[in-house]
Amino acid sequence: MKILVLGAGLIGCTTAYLLQKSGHQVTIIDKQPGPGEKCSYSNGAQLSYCHAEPWSSFDTLMKALKWIGKKDKPLLWKPSLDPMMWGWIVRFLSKCNAHSVKGGTEKILKLGLYSRDVLKEISRDLDFDFDHQKLGKIFIIKTEQEYNEHLKQSRLQEIMGSRYEILSRDEMIEREPSLKHIAHKIYGCFRDPLDESADAYKFCLGMDKILEKLGVKRIYNEEIKEIKKLKNEITEIVTDKDTYIADKYILCLGAYSPLLTKQIGLKLPIYPLKGYSLTLNIKNPEEAPKTSITDVTSKVVFTNLNGRLRVAGTAEFAGYNEDITDYRIKMMQDLVQENFPMFGDVSEVTSYACLRPSTPDGVPLIGKCKYDNILLNTGHGTLGWTQTFSSAKIIADIVNDEQVKVPLEWYNIERF
Template sequence: MHILVLGAGVVGTTTAWFLQKQGHQVTVVDRQSQAGLETSYANGGQISVSHAEPWANPSAPLKVLKWLTKADAPLLFRPRLDPAQWRWALSFLSECTASKAAHNIRQMVNLGTYSRTQLQALRKELGLEYDHLEKGILHFYTNPEEFDGAIEPTRIMQDLGCDRQIIDAKRAVELEPALNPIKHRIAGATYTSEDESGDARKFTQALAKRCQEAGVEFRYNTDIVGFDQAGERLLGVQILNAGHHETLRADSYVLCLGSFSAILARQLGLSLNIYPAKGYSITVPVKNEEAAFNVSLTDDEYKLVYSRLGDRLRVAGTAELNGYSRQLNLTRCRAIVRRTAEVMPEAGDWDKAEFWTGLRPTTPSNVPYIGKSHFANLYLNTGHGTLGWTHSCGSAAALADIVDGRTPEVDFTFAGV
């Protein structure tokens, strides 16, 4: 079967790999000149099963209200005259109950564990190099209330098989000595030894190369503008390349366009509740090897993640719900630098920070759309929010099974829209 994958980020590229591995002819279409140049370009770098507590939880509404007037708030909601934004926001509030948060944690832990296993197998099979480290992820808390609030979600994750251990400040510094400058301020921490980190862009581009070697065709510099359809079946995808309009035809299609999936899906009458959460990252060179971290870190109070990528340090986080603009907000960038320099002043050359922003395709529940749409030959693999890198291999493997009529080997509620 010929399958057209729309999008060459980490989710689209892994989807292409698993589909071709099952014998399909695959073409990937993307507007960029290479794979992994949008949301996958400079994300936080974590393969984080332990980062499974959804934004929508019982404590979220009050926090969002407190943050409304703070330009550097971890989660910033900028109200717009945009029905899609308000629909998303109201759905988000409906997900903030304890029972729904527990359900969504289950979804994300199950998918994350499965995905991490798939990634490890793929890395071993292909020998991919992407600055990966298998040193676990350590969540640290400098606010006692934040630490207390993390205990119950951690226990839920433990019950689901995620080995996230609750530890004290002393043990946290033993695991990662780079935290020593703030050891007196750490209220508590958790540690998941099986989690990993790595450069998502390097991974995506290395895998795209292997896809091409296996026969996958990539159509770069190509804008997707619409669809040809007949009833509940797609007949083709309308594209624009170098000023030339064309229709690409295939037997089946997979939508992996991140935040832009919802916009394109509307043309088909599909209502995907995905809204862009603009995230930021800084990348800095290591300044002092002895002061730099190796264990990937999560600063939960400030919603920041830290990953060591070779001789670079990547710190990413915050979320801005403010439409589709990718303009850098320097206030938010500098807030990341300020907090990181406070935590470990000698680790990186903070004055040389490279700033980046990207649009995370976020659902109100943080649970992605994976599976079959109501169109006979259109599949969805989108809406992964902050966990696209974490969930990419598992989502792709599951989607490939669904395309072939098999039941995926993961306990997850697959899409049916």
């Protein structure tokens, strides 16, 4: 079968890999000069298999209302007349209830744990280094209220198959000596032992070489301009340079997915939430994290990538504006110094911003839609790296008419 994968980020590359390995003739296409040049380029590097709390919760809503217009808060929202934003917010509000949070948690956790299994399965074919560490993840919590909220969510996830540990202050310092300077400020500490970390961009570069060896046709520097249909099927994809026809089309364009599908009357409930990241060289290893840490209060993560510190987080309602704002970068630099006061100079950073494809319920769109020959694999929000492998495997199983190991209706667009 001839298959055209639209988008060469983490999810597109991995989907193309599994489909080509299944015996299909795969082409992958992207506007960028190479693979992983957008959200996959400089993310938080966490493989958060056990992080399954949906954004759409009453607690998040209450915090978001307090943060309106405040530049130093995790979520930056400036009310505007953007109809796309308001449509998304209305759907988000409809999901801010206990029933939706419980259901969303189960769906996200199922996808995360399945992704861990799929990565383990394909790892024997990955002949490249992508700074993969299996050291778990630590959450530092600075208030009693946040501690109780995190404990409640962790207990819910444990019932669903997740694992967590509560660390004493001494245990926390033993695992992460870099936290010793602020241990007195930390109310509590959790650890997810199943979580991992890795460099997503390095993975894309390595996977691109494997795709080349497997015979996948890789097309870069080509922008998709139009998607054409006839009745209930896609007939062709038109770029700024050529036209492509396939038996199946896989949509992996992240935040840009709804801009394409609106041409054919397919409205995807995805909004681009802008996130930021910094990368710093670690000059004093003893004063930097050994693995991955999440500061629950600031919603910022810190990950050691083989001598580089990746700092990522925040969310901003800014439409399709990818500009980097200095005050958000300064906020994250300050958080490095606040959590790791002996880290050293934080002025020399590489900063980045990307648009996370977020759905109102925090659950991605995977599977079929109203057009018979296009499959959706988009809307993964902040968990794209985590959910890459399970999402790609689900798509491959659908195409190959094999049994899918998760309930497809959980991730289907029909839930909206």
